[in-house]
Amino acid sequence: MKIAVMAGDGIGPEIMAEALKVLEVLRRDGLNIETEPALVGGAAFDAHGHPLPAATLALAQSADAVLFGAVGGPKYDTLLREHRPEKAILGLRKECDFFANLRPANVFPELADASTLKPEVVAGLDIMIIRELTGDIYFGEPRSISGAKGERVGINTMHYTEAQIRRILHVGFRTARQRSKKLCSIDKMNVLEAMQLWRDIAIEIAPEYPDVALTHMLVDNAAMQLIRNPKQFDVMVAGNMFGDILSDEASMLTGSIGMLPSASLDASGKGLYEPIHGSAPDIAGKGIANPLAQILSAAMMLRYTFNLAEPASRIEVAVRKTLAQGLRTGDIAQPKELKVSTAQMGDAVVSNM
Ligand code: NAD
Numbered sequence: 041m042k043i044a045v046m047a048g049d050g051i052g053p054e055i056m057a058e059a060l061k062v063l064e065v066l067r068r069d070g071l072n073i074e075t076e077p078a079l080v081g082g083a084a085f086d087a088h089g090h091p092l093p094a095a096t097l098a099l100a101q102s103a104d105a106v107l108f109g110a111v112g113g114p115k116y117d118t119l120l121r122e123h124r125p126e127k128a129i130l131g132l133r134k135e136c137d138f139f140a141n142l143r144p145a146n147v148f149p150e151l152a153d154a155s156t157l158k159p160e161v162v163a164g165l166d167i168m169i170i171r172e173l174t175g176d177i178y179f180g181e182p183r184s185i186s187g188a189k190g191e192r193v194g195i196n197t198m199h200y201t202e203a204q205i206r207r208i209l210h211v212g213f214r215t216a217r218q219r220s221k222k223l224c225s226i227d228k229m230n231v232l233e234a235m236q237l238w239r240d241i242a243i244e245i246a247p248e249y250p251d252v253a254l255t256h257m258l259v260d261n262a263a264m265q266l267i268r269n270p271k272q273f274d275v276m277v278a279g280n281m282f283g284d285i286l287s288d289e290a291s292m293l294t295g296s297i298g299m300l301p302s303a304s305l306d307a308s309g310k311g312l313y314e315p316i317h318g319s320a321p322d323i324a325g326k327g328i329a330n331p332l333a334q335i336l337s338a339a340m341m342l343r344y345t346f347n348l349a350e351p352a353s354r355i356e357v358a359v360r361k362t363l364a365q366g367l368r369t370g371d372i373a374q375p376k377e378l379k380v381s382t383a384q385m386g387d388a389v390v391s392n393m
Pocket residue numbers: 051055109110111112113114126129297298314316317318319320321322323328329330331333369371
């Protein structure tokens with residue numbers, strides 16, 4: 041298993057070091073893991089003048105999976121758009137055709153108080169939101185702002201091909217199969233033709249998965265239901281824009297951005313795995329960032345790209361145990377709780393493995 045390791049900027053290198061400790065435990069116990077580091081984002085721009093140098097892209101393409109930290113920082117905010125660190129993620133997604141974004145939102149019982157919702161609404165929450173990444177209004181043509189000042193018109197186009205819809209829905213059905221066999225497809229078929237097509241295709245391919253219960257929900261209702269009763273959902277699948285919004289909403293149900301991993305997969309299951317948070321420049325270099333989202337990203341990688349459910353749950357169980365022992369980094373600590381450092385949290389997960 042060849043893993044490209046791209047720590048990136050800000051807290052990226054600090055939290056990646058902890059994820060690598062965890063992978064090292066599995067390697068010593070016999071998993072055939074080979075890791076190779078590469079610069080990406082601002083760090084790559086500083087060294088090579090580009091956020092996604094050719095060698096980094098080549099490594100991503102030749103590896104079986106990419107473990108990614110985070111990129112960006114205030115130092116790079118004034119660069120030309122094509123030199124911004126965030127361009128590296130878009131470049132990797134495009135060049136590797138990572139079209140399916142998987143974002144779990146789960147609440148560890150020990151952290152139910154961190155949510156802004158009542159603990160009984162979120163305790164035990166475990167949902168997976170799948171977002172399409174290559175189509176929709178973010179890429180559709182025509183797109184423009186035109187006309188004279190005072191009469192300007194802004195245009196974007198929701199655009200989906202049947203093939204794009206089909207492949208993301210298949211990811212939805214397959215993921216539901218690995219979990220509790222419930223898939224909720226999100227659309228807005230009541231007003232948008234592109235979303236009518238989405239609904240039609242979902243209904244058309246459902247018979248291929250007789251063991252999965254498919255339901256449909258309009259996106260506005262889904263946004264409400266996620267707040268009202270999020271535990272009714274298991275796997276949700278949505279287009280690029282609706283998935284973008286709903287997955288951020290769902291992550292906030294958990295109340296803790298430092299806990300959530302994500303995956304972006306291609307058609308063969310190869311993927312890029314990263315925390316959902318950014319490079320947290322406000323705390324970078326202090327050794328206080330929460331490494332658990334990065335560690336859980338490594339677990340997701342084992343589960344979804346390498347089909348290694350057992351070592352993946354070994355990591356996840358160790359994380360749960362560490363939280364149950366009361367270890368908290370600053371972002372998840374209650375006011376009176378003792379705070380541990382990034383490295384102490386990583387070491388505790390390692391010893392619990
Ligand atoms: P952010 O996610 O980096 O930080 C938001 C807040 O959450 C900050 O207060 C931060 O300290 C805290 N936080 C985030 N991760 C944490 C962790 N692991 N442990 C403890 N606290 C944590 O979002 P931002 O401040 O809007 O963006 C900072 C930079 O990151 C920007 O340059 C942005 O473009 C970039 N960014 C990158 C990615 C990515 O690499 N995928 C994603 C989002 C933002």
